[in-house]
Amino acid sequence: MLDTFCPFxxxxxxTKEVLRSLGFKDLKRLVALLDLDIxxxxxxxxxxxxxxxxxxxxxxxxxxxxxxxEELNTLPIRYQEDRFSSVExxxxxxxxxxxxxxxFPENYxxxxxxxxxxxxxxxFAYWDISYQDRNRLKDLGKNDSLCIVxxxxxxxxxxMLEQVEMPIELSDSRWYINVPRRGxxxxxxxxxxxxxxxxxxxxxxxxxxxxxxTLSENYATSSFADTDLLLALSDLQVLGAVAAEEIxxxxxxxxxxxxxx
Amino acid sequence: MNHGKGFLNIVLHAHLPFIKHPExxxxxxxxxxxxxxxxxxxxxxxxxxxxxxxxxxxxxTISFSPTLIAMLQDDLLGKRYxxxxxxxxxxxxxxxxxxxxxxxxxGLAQMYRDRYLKCLADYQEYAGNILxxxxxFQKAGVIEIITTPGSxxxxxxxxQYPANVSAQIESAVDTFHMVFGKTPKGMWLPECGYYPGxxxxxxxxxxxxxxxxxxxxxxxxxxxxxxxxxxxxxGNGLAYFAxxxxxxxxxxxxxxxxxxxxxxxxxxxxxxxxxxxxxxSPFIHLEKVRVxxxxxxxxxxxxxxxxxxxxxxxxANKVLEHAENFLYHQSKRIGKLDPVMAEKxxxxxxxxxELFGHRWFEGIQWLETxxxxxxxxxxxxxxxxxxxxxxxxxxxxxxxxxxxxxxxxGYGEVWLDGSNDWIYRHVHMAIxxxxxxxxxxxxxxxxxERALNQAAxxxxxxxxxxxxxxxRSGAAEQYAIQRLREHIGNFYRIYDxxxxxxxxxxxxxxxxxxxxxxxxxxxxxxxxxxxxxxxxLGHPYALE
Numbered sequence: 001m002l003d004t005f006c007p008f009x010x011x012x013x014x015t016k017e018v019l020r021s022l023g024f025k026d027l028k029r030l031v032a033l034l035d036l037d038i039x040x041x042x043x044x045x046x047x048x049x050x051x052x053x054x055x056x057x058x059x060x061x062x063x064x065x066x067x068x069x070e071e072l073n074t075l076p077i078r079y080q081e082d083r084f085s086s087v088e089x090x091x092x093x094x095x096x097x098x099x100x101x102x103x104f105p106e107n108y109x110x111x112x113x114x115x116x117x118x119x120x121x122x123x124f125a126y127w128d129i130s131y132q133d134r135n136r137l138k139d140l141g142k143n144d145s146l147c148i149v150x151x152x153x154x155x156x157x158x159x160m161l162e163q164v165e166m167p168i169e170l171s172d173s174r175w176y177i178n179v180p181r182r183g184x185x186x187x188x189x190x191x192x193x194x195x196x197x198x199x200x201x202x203x204x205x206x207x208x209x210x211x212x213x214t215l216s217e218n219y220a221t222s223s224f225a226d227t228d229l230l231l232a233l234s235d236l237q238v239l240g241a242v243a244a245e246e247i248x249x250x251x252x253x254x255x256x257x258x259x260x261x
Numbered sequence: 262m263n264h265g266k267g268f269l270n271i272v273l274h275a276h277l278p279f280i281k282h283p284e285x286x287x288x289x290x291x292x293x294x295x296x297x298x299x300x301x302x303x304x305x306x307x308x309x310x311x312x313x314x315x316x317x318x319x320x321x322t323i324s325f326s327p328t329l330i331a332m333l334q335d336d337l338l339g340k341r342y343x344x345x346x347x348x349x350x351x352x353x354x355x356x357x358x359x360x361x362x363x364x365x366x367x368g369l370a371q372m373y374r375d376r377y378l379k380c381l382a383d384y385q386e387y388a389g390n391i392l393x394x395x396x397x398f399q400k401a402g403v404i405e406i407i408t409t410p411g412s413x414x415x416x417x418x419x420x421q422y423p424a425n426v427s428a429q430i431e432s433a434v435d436t437f438h439m440v441f442g443k444t445p446k447g448m449w450l451p452e453c454g455y456y457p458g459x460x461x462x463x464x465x466x467x468x469x470x471x472x473x474x475x476x477x478x479x480x481x482x483x484x485x486x487x488x489x490x491x492x493x494x495x496g497n498g499l500a501y502f503a504x505x506x507x508x509x510x511x512x513x514x515x516x517x518x519x520x521x522x523x524x525x526x527x528x529x530x531x532x533x534x535x536x537x538x539x540x541x542s543p544f545i546h547l548e549k550v551r552v553x554x555x556x557x558x559x560x561x562x563x564x565x566x567x568x569x570x571x572x573x574x575x576x577a578n579k580v581l582e583h584a585e586n587f588l589y590h591q592s593k594r595i596g597k598l599d600p601v602m603a604e605k606x607x608x609x610x611x612x613x614x615e616l617f618g619h620r621w622f623e624g625i626q627w628l629e630t631x632x633x634x635x636x637x638x639x640x641x642x643x644x645x646x647x648x649x650x651x652x653x654x655x656x657x658x659x660x661x662x663x664x665x666x667x668x669x670x671g672y673g674e675v676w677l678d679g680s681n682d683w684i685y686r687h688v689h690m691a692i693x694x695x696x697x698x699x700x701x702x703x704x705x706x707x708x709x710e711r712a713l714n715q716a717a718x719x720x721x722x723x724x725x726x727x728x729x730x731x732x733r734s735g736a737a738e739q740y741a742i743q744r745l746r747e748h749i750g751n752f753y754r755i756y757d758x759x760x761x762x763x764x765x766x767x768x769x770x771x772x773x774x775x776x777x778x779x780x781x782x783x784x785x786x787x788x789x790x791x792x793x794x795x796x797x798l799g800h801p802y803a804l805e
Contacts, residue, residue, distance in 0.1 A: 114689060216481055
C-alpha cells in the first residue's frame with residue numbers, strides 16, 4: 001500500500017484549514033518532511049491550544065517559503081532588466097521594454113466569446129467586450145442587460161431545442177455553464193436584452209459537441225455477442241467519477257453480476 | 262513470428278516541459294530533466310542493451326515529446342547534466358565515508374554512487390546524445406519511436422484554432438524527422454486528449470495511428486464490438502488504440518498499484534531532506550533549498566513514521582512476483598478473449614516513461630522482467646508495437662471516438678478549473694494575433710522571418726499542458742505563471758515590433774537561443790490559407 005501521508009498530496013497552498021485537518025502526528029511529520037524551522041517548544045506541545053500555535057507556526061513558515069520562492073522567481077526579470085537596458089537597433093527604434101514584465105490584461109479590446117467543453121456536464125465560457133461596444137452599451141442604457149445564452153444546435157427539424165440564458169454583469173468575463181443535455185451540440189451567444197426583451201448579439205462562440213458520456217449503447221443493448229465477457233474484462237469500474245456515474249444502471253448491474261468471472 | 266494468442270502493446274511516453282534557464286548558473290526546475298535522464302532514460306537504454314545481449318526482443322513503443330528532444334539535444338543542458346552527475350558522484354563518495362560503520366546504508370550509498378558513475382560512462386558513450394541510443398534500437402527494429410504534439414498541449418482546448426493544431430503536429434513531425442531521419446507513424450496525444458476531427462490533422466501529416474482513453478472508445482456511439490481489445494479506425498482510416506484499464510491499474514493505482522509495495526524504495530525519503538543542512542548544503546539548490554538528491558535509503562514500508570531500510574534483495578523478489586502477477590492477469594484475459602474473437606486480442610498498456618526508475622525505482626527492473634518472462638514463459642502472449650500489429654492488416658471496425666482524456670474524471674477538468682482557466686483567454690488571443698501577423702506578413706524573409714518564427718515558437722510553448730497542471734497543483738505555481746508570462750510576453754514584444762517596425766537583434770537572438778525548440782518551424786504554418794499538397798498542409802516531409 002502507498003504511504004497515506006504525503007505532504008505533496010495535500011491541497012496546496014496549504015491553508016490553515018488544511019493544517020487543522022491534520023492530527024498532531026501528521027503535523028509533526030509535515031514539519032520534519034518539509035524541514036520547517038519550528039521551535040522544539042512548540043513541537044513538543046500536546047494540548048489543543050498548543051496545537052493551534054503549532055498550526056500558526058507551520059503556516060507562517062510555509063508563507064515564508066512561498067515568499068522566498070516568489071522572490072527567486074523575480075530574479076529573471078531583474079537579470080533581464082539589466083541585460084537588456086540597451087538593445088541594438090534592428091528595424092528602427094530601440095525597445096527598452098522587457099517582455100518578461102508583460103502584464104496579462106484583464107481583457108482585450110475586442111468583442112469575442114469562447115466556449116470550451118470541460119466535460120459532458122460543464123462548459124466554460126470566457127469573453128471580452130471592446131471599449132467601443134462597452135460605450136455603445138452605455139449609450140443605449142444596456143450595460144446592465146447583458147446575458148450569455150447557451151443554444152442547442154438543431155440536428156433535425158422537429159426537435160425541441162434546449163436554451164439556457166444567464167444574465168451577466170459588465171464586469172464578468174468568464175462563467176462555467178451546466179450543460180443541459182448531452183449527445184448534442186451547443187453554441188453560446190454573448191448579447192444583451194433589447195427593448196422588446198429580444199436578445200441582440202454581440203458575439204457568438206464556436207460550436208462544441210457534447211458527448212453522451214456514457215457507455216456505448218452497443219454494449220448496453222447486448223447487440224453484440226459476448227458483451228458480458230468484454231465488460232467484465234474491461235475494468236470499467238476504475239473510470240473516473242463523471243464517467244462511472246453515467247454508466248447505465250443496467251450495465252452496472254451486469255458488471256456486478258459478472259464480478260466473479 | 263507471433264505464436265501467442267494475443268498481444269501486449271506496451272507504450273512509454275516520455276515528456277518533460279521545456280525548461281532551460283541560461284540566465285542562471287543553477288536553476289531548480291532543470292533538475293527534472295537531469296533526474297529523468299539518470300533515473301529513467303539511461304536505465305531504459307541499459308535495459309534495452311541487456312535484452313539485446315541476451316537476444317530477447319524488447320518490442321515496446323516509446324514516444325519522445327519534441328520539448329524533451331530539444332532539451333536532450335541542448336549543449337548547455339548537456340553540460341549542466343555533467344555537472345549534476347559530478348555533484349551526485351561527489352555526494353556518493355562522501356556518503357560512502359559517512360556510512361562506513363553502517364554496512365547496510367553503506368551498501369545503498371554504494372549502489373547509488375555506482376549508478377551515477379554508470380550514468381556518466383553511458384552519457385559519455387553517447388557523446389551526450391542519448392537519443393542516438395534509442396535510435397540504434399529503433400533502427401534494429403527492436404523498439405518503435407513515435408512523437409507527441411510540439412509543446413505537449415491539451416489539444417481539445419485548441420480545437421477552434423485548426424492552424425494552431427497543425428502547427429503543433431508539424432513541429433512534432435519536423436523535430437522527429439530532424440533527429441531520427443524519418444517521419445513518425447504514431448502520435449501520442451497529450452494525456453490522450455482527443456476531440457472528434459483531430460484525426461484530419463494527423464492524417465495531413467501521414468500519421469497512421471494514435472491512442473485514446475478507454476472510454477474515448479467505449480463511450481463512442483459506434484463503439485467496436487471488442488472494445489479496447491482491438492484497435493479501431495476513425496472515418497478517415499486512421500487507426501487508434503485505446504488504453505486498457507486493468508493493466509493500467511495494476512501499475513498506476515495509488516491504492517493497489519505495484520509501486521506502493523512496502524518492500525519497494527520510498528520516493529520521498531531522501532538525504533536531501535534528512536541530513537543536517539551543513540552537510541548537505543553543497544549538494545542542494547543554492548545551498549539552502551532542500552531538494553531530493555536521489556540518495557534514498559528507505560523502503561515504502563507501512564503506514565506511519567518508521568520506515569524500514571531499503572533492501573534491494575527483497576525488492577528484487579517483489580519485482581519478479583509483480584511481473585509474474587501482471588502477466589498472469591494478462592494471460593488469463595487473453596485466454597478468455599482468444600476463443601471468441603476473430604482477431605487476436607491486443608492489450609494496450611501506456612505508461613509515463615518517468616514513472617519507471619524515477620518515481621518507481623524498480624520499475625525498469627519490472628519492465629525488463631515482464632519482457633523476459635514473455636519471451637521465456639508466457640508463450641500465449643506476444644509483445645508488439647502498433648505499426649507491427651497494423652502491418653498484418655487486421656480488420657478494423659470504424660468507430661468515432663468521443664472527446665476524452667485519461668485525466669482525472671476522464672475529460673478536461675485537470676486543465677480547466679478555477680486555478681488555471683484564466684490562461685486560455687491569453688493563449689487563444691496570442692494565437693489569433695499570430696494569425697493576424699501571418700496574414701499581414703505572409704512571406705517575409707530575413708530578420709522579420711526569424712522574428713515571426715520565434716513568435717510562433719513562443720505561442721506554441723505557452724500551450725504546454727504542464728503550466729495549467731502546475732497551477733492546479735499549487736506547487737511551483739509561480740514558475741508556471743512566470744513561464745506563461747515569458748512566452749506570451751515574448752510574443753507580444755514581436756507583435757508590437759512588427760507593427761512599429763522595431764525590434765532588438767540582441768534580444769531576438771537571445772530569445773532564439775534560450776527557447777530553441779522547433780528550429781525549423783515556419784510561422785507560415787499558422788496561415789490557414791496554405792494550400793495542402795496531397796493532404797500534407799505543405800509539410801515537406803510528409804510526402805516521403
